[in-house]
Amino acid sequence: MAKYLLKRIFxxxxxxxxxxxxxxxxxxxxxxxxxxxxxxxxxxEQHLILKQYGLTKPVWQQYLTYVxxxxxxxxxxxxxxxxxxxxxxxxxxxxxxxxxxxxxxxLGVIPGILVGALGAxxxxxxxxxxxxxxxxxxxxxxxxxxxxxxxxxxxxxxQWFPIADWGGFAYTVLPTIALAASPFADTARFTRTEMVDVxxxxxxxxxxxxxxxxxxxxxxxxxxxxxxxxxxxIGPLAVNIMTGSMVIENIFSIPGxxxxxxxxxxxxDYPTIMAVTIVYSVMLxxxxxxxxxxYGIIDPRIRISGKSN
Amino acid sequence: MADxxxxxxxxxxxxxKSKHLDSEKIAAPNLTFTQDAxxxxxxxxxxxxxxxxxVIFFILAFGSAFISPHNPxxxxxxxxxxxxxxxxxxxxxxxxxxVQAGSRVxxxxxxxxxAGVHYxxxxxxxxxxxxxxxxFGTRISLTVAVVATAVDLLIGVSFGxxxxxxxxxxxxxxxxxxxxxxxxxxxxxxxxxxxxLKPGMMSITLAIAFSSWTTMARLxxxxxxxxxxxxxxxxxxxxxxxxxxIAFKHLLPNLSSIIIIQTxxxxxxxxxxxxxxxxxxIGISAPQASLGTLLNDGQKNFQFLPYQMWYPAIVLSxxxxxxxxxxxxxxxxxxxxxxx
Numbered sequence: 081m082a083k084y085l086l087k088r089i090f091x092x093x094x095x096x097x098x099x100x101x102x103x104x105x106x107x108x109x110x111x112x113x114x115x116x117x118x119x120x121x122x123x124x125e126q127h128l129i130l131k132q133y134g135l136t137k138p139v140w141q142q143y144l145t146y147v148x149x150x151x152x153x154x155x156x157x158x159x160x161x162x163x164x165x166x167x168x169x170x171x172x173x174x175x176x177x178x179x180x181x182x183x184x185x186x187l188g189v190i191p192g193i194l195v196g197a198l199g200a201x202x203x204x205x206x207x208x209x210x211x212x213x214x215x216x217x218x219x220x221x222x223x224x225x226x227x228x229x230x231x232x233x234x235x236x237x238x239q240w241f242p243i244a245d246w247g248g249f250a251y252t253v254l255p256t257i258a259l260a261a262s263p264f265a266d267t268a269r270f271t272r273t274e275m276v277d278v279x280x281x282x283x284x285x286x287x288x289x290x291x292x293x294x295x296x297x298x299x300x301x302x303x304x305x306x307x308x309x310x311x312x313x314i315g316p317l318a319v320n321i322m323t324g325s326m327v328i329e330n331i332f333s334i335p336g337x338x339x340x341x342x343x344x345x346x347x348x349d350y351p352t353i354m355a356v357t358i359v360y361s362v363m364l365x366x367x368x369x370x371x372x373x374x375y376g377i378i379d380p381r382i383r384i385s386g387k388s389n
Numbered sequence: 390m391a392d393x394x395x396x397x398x399x400x401x402x403x404x405x406k407s408k409h410l411d412s413e414k415i416a417a418p419n420l421t422f423t424q425d426a427x428x429x430x431x432x433x434x435x436x437x438x439x440x441x442x443x444v445i446f447f448i449l450a451f452g453s454a455f456i457s458p459h460n461p462x463x464x465x466x467x468x469x470x471x472x473x474x475x476x477x478x479x480x481x482x483x484x485x486x487x488v489q490a491g492s493r494v495x496x497x498x499x500x501x502x503x504a505g506v507h508y509x510x511x512x513x514x515x516x517x518x519x520x521x522x523x524x525f526g527t528r529i530s531l532t533v534a535v536v537a538t539a540v541d542l543l544i545g546v547s548f549g550x551x552x553x554x555x556x557x558x559x560x561x562x563x564x565x566x567x568x569x570x571x572x573x574x575x576x577x578x579x580x581x582x583x584x585x586l587k588p589g590m591m592s593i594t595l596a597i598a599f600s601s602w603t604t605m606a607r608l609x610x611x612x613x614x615x616x617x618x619x620x621x622x623x624x625x626x627x628x629x630x631x632x633x634x635i636a637f638k639h640l641l642p643n644l645s646s647i648i649i650i651q652t653x654x655x656x657x658x659x660x661x662x663x664x665x666x667x668x669x670x671i672g673i674s675a676p677q678a679s680l681g682t683l684l685n686d687g688q689k690n691f692q693f694l695p696y697q698m699w700y701p702a703i704v705l706s707x708x709x710x711x712x713x714x715x716x717x718x719x720x721x722x723x724x725x726x727x728x729x
Contacts (some may be wrong), residue, residue, distance in 0.1 A: 095569045106581055216717075220709035222661055224668055225702045228688055236692060323576045327669055331688070342669050345580060353584070357577045365572045 088372070092365050099361045100150055100354075104143055107350045133157060155355035160347045166355045170337055174359070176246060177329070177336035181321050183252060184259035188317065192267025193310060197303055199268065200275030211268060218265025223324040227258035227331045244333040255332045259324045263317040270313055274306035308379045311371055318367040322360055422645075429722040436718020439711040446708055450531055453524035458509070461525040462676050465516030471496050472696055473519075474507040487694070510700050513686060519697065523704055526678040530705075533594050533679070534659035540598035541605060541655055546648060548602065549609025550636055554617060560610070567603050575600045579662060583671055593672050597662050605651050609644060616643055646723040653716035657709050664705055680705040 121129070130136050133156070134145060149156065155166035199211035234254060235243035241253045278284065279302055287297045326338035333339070337356055344352040420428065430436055449456070474485030474497060485497040485507070497506060510519035552563040570578070578600040586592030616622060616639070625635050641648075660680075666672035667681025668688075675682070680701050687698030 091565075091568070092572075095572050098569055099573055103581065106585055109585060216710060216713055220657070220713045221706045222664060222709065224665065225684070225706060228684075228691065228698060228702070232691060232695065319574050322574050323665070326576065327665060330669065341580075342671075345584065345669075345671055353580075357573075357581065360577050361573050364574055368572060 084376075085373070088369055092369060095365060096358070096362060097147075100147060100358060101143075103354045103357050104146055107354055108139055108142075110348070110350065133159075150358065155358075156351040158349055158352050160344065160349040160352065166351045169340065169352060170355055170359060173335055173337045173340050175336075176334050177325055177338060180252060180255055180259060180329075180334065180336065181318075181325060183256040184321050184324075185263065185314075185317065187256055187260035188263030188321075189267050189310075189314070192264045193271050193307065195264075196268035196271025197275050197298075197306070199272040200279060200306075201298060203276060203279075208272075211272065215265040215269045215272075218261045219269070221261070223258050223262060224327045224331060226261050227255065227328050230254045230258055231331065244331070246332075246334050251332075251334075255328050255334060258328050258331075259321055262320055262324065266313060266317060266320070267310065271306060271310055274309050275302060278302050278306045308375070311375045311378065314371045315364070315368045319364060322364065426646075426719075426722040430718055433718040433721060435714050436722075439714035439718065442707065442711040443715060446527060446704075446711070447531065450524060450527040453521070453528055456524070459518035459521045461517060461521040461678065463517060465512070467516060468500055468506070468508070468512050469514055469516040470694055470697075471500060471508055471512045471516075472694070473509060473511040475509060482696075511694075511696050513697055514690070519700060522678050522683060523680075523700055526680050526683050526701065527704060527708070529590065529673060529677060529679040530660055530663055530681070531708075533590060533597070533663045533673075534656050537594045537597040537601070537659045537663075538652055538655045540595065541602045541659075542648065542652055544598065545602035545605025545651075546609050546641075546644075549606040550613055550640060550644075552606070553610035553613025554632065554636065554640075556614070564610075567606060570600075571603050576662075576665075579666065580671065583666065588671050588674050590673060590677065593663060593666060597659050601655060601658065601662075605648075605655070608647055608651055612644055612647055613640060616640055650716070650720045650723055653712070653719050657712035657716070660705075660709060660712070680708075 127136065134142060137145075146156065153167055155170070158164045158166050158169055161169070195211055195214075199208045202208050231243050231254065234240050242251050243254075245251060284297060284301055287301045292300070322338070325336060326342055328334075329336040329339035330342055337359065340352065341356040343349075344356065453461075472485055472487045473482065481493070485495060486493045487496045488494075508518050508520065510523065512518055513522065548563065548567075552560045579596045582596035582599060583592050586595060622635060622639055625639055630638075663672060663679060664681035664684065667679045668685045670685065673679040673682055683701035684698060684705065687694075687701055691698040
């Protein structure tokens with residue numbers, strides 16, 4: 081286990097290093113400098129500004145400085161907001177994103193498991209059919225369409241929740257629902273398939289033959305065993321939520337890193353784009369690592385060291 | 390001993406030989422793989438309905454040059470922001486009226502439009518016909534998705550085949566590459582590629598393709614590793630067939646169901662990414678329209694002119710739903726054993 085963990089962490093660092101390198105050189109390929117109104121500045125002034133950003137040094141030196149900086153939590157200075165360190169920009173905005181992401185994950189996964197399990201137990205009844213319809217809708221309708229629909233009907237017409245902005249809990253409700261829809265649908269579908277499989281297995285027959293009550297069988301034997309594989313989809317769900325957050329935060333004007341990322345792309349703020357890319361990758365890699373470890377712990381059938389897929 | 394049974398030859402009657410030859414014959418014709426899948430697909434009503442809807446959308450979108458009532462890019466400021474109006478129908482929502490400051494006004498009269506002027510789905514803020522724009526937008530969205538999926542297919546299948554066939558350290562290395570690509574969120578890869586290639590239809594297509602082939606490659610690799618142990622592949626190798634020929638003659642036909650199913654799931658996700666990027670503002674740029682840019686335009690003033698957002702949203706959602714249902718149906722048809 082320890083060996084496996086070390087190997088995984090080594091790969092994680094390697095991947096992180098590659099991500100940093102690739103994004104750095106990609107950004108260097110792009111035109112654009114922190115200078116605005118270039119014509120108005122004299123060459124000396126331009127040189128001074130570039131020097132302030134460390135852009136006068138050769139590229140390999142810039143690269144080494146950048147990598148060293150990243151491992152100290154220093155991502156350089158934003159092009160868009162002068163004198164604003166990127167690390168500050170991100171740390172002040174990561175809170176709302178993490179809060180929304182966590183809420184959406186909980187709201188998606190737990191009801192998803194319950195609904196999926198119910199669909200499998202009541203297979204081929206109206207409960208199952210309506211669950212299938214809901215999950216197809218959840219998977220198909222893009223989160224931003226759902227977000228705008230929620231804004232229009234729940235926010236504007238019913239006035240139950242604020243349409244946009246960021247304040248207390250009430251402000252998080254609509255964006256959380258919009259973000260949670262697709263993870264909910266994914267989880268429900270996945271759980272249903274797993275549960276149907278488990279319910280057909282021999283040990284469930286045995287549990288029934290022993291005379292356990294219907295719900296006893298479902299709770300003690302079926303649900304527990306079908307939950308294990310659900311852990312594997314947490315990673316893809318996290319990606320889903322990260323992707324969604326970029327547009328959802330924009331629609332609801334939430335000061336998170338997703339909104340910042342889109343803004344930075346539109347204003348060619350390269351240091352911020354790089355930093356957010358790295359932050360997103362780290363978050364995803366950590367989630368993947370944790371789910372793999374959890375999976376190995378809760379399912380004794382998985383021999384973690386021999387796992388290749 | 391005495392009772393000897395006499396059986397003269399004429400007590401036997403020869404049967405018609407040709408009749409009995411048939412008893413060994415299988416009445417139903419042999420079904421090919423595709424026919425078999427088609428037969429199963431036909432039983433799945435929702436998948437067939439989804440397929441019909443998709444065919445209709447494809448015909449409308451790609452025939453839009455001939456059937457669209459107006460030029461999608463013709464600006465007509467006089468008739469800006471007109472709501473939908475269907476000739477001869479007087480139901481709120483499609484009769485050319487609009488709620489303004491709490492009361493219904495006839496927007497067509499206010500704009501000074503004659504009795505013959507009607508826009509089926511209204512006009513946008515520049516007076517461009519929404520119906521025509523949605524048709525053209527759908528065409529761009531579908532084109533991007535289909536081309537991206539085709540490129541994705543090409544990269545994914547060849548990468549997966551090569552990796553699975555070669556095995557050893559090459560396979561190991563190629564799998565590490567995929568793992569690294571997979572641990573970067575797809576959207577980030579897409580965004581970086583678009584930044585480098587400059588926003589536009591071409592770059593968005595390539596960006597989606599380059600960032601989504603990994604799933605296909607992994608599936609193909611896993612299956613190839615299984616297939617290459619099969620007797621017929623070994624036989625072909627023994628007979629001196631080249632690897633390329635084996636790949637085309639033996640591996641690809643046996644991988645086709647996976648390829649078809651995965652392709653059908655990739656197209657809707659490509660449609661989603663295109664709409665997503667255009668919605669955020671880094672996708673298709675003006676004056677070209679896609680469903681994403683139409684949604685983005687509509688979202689800006691949906692409080693007052695909700696119809697400008699409803700229709701693109703409905704079209705996008707219906708296409709996505711139809712693709713997902715159809716893909717589900719195809720999976721059940723091509724691969725009845727898979728559980729998921």
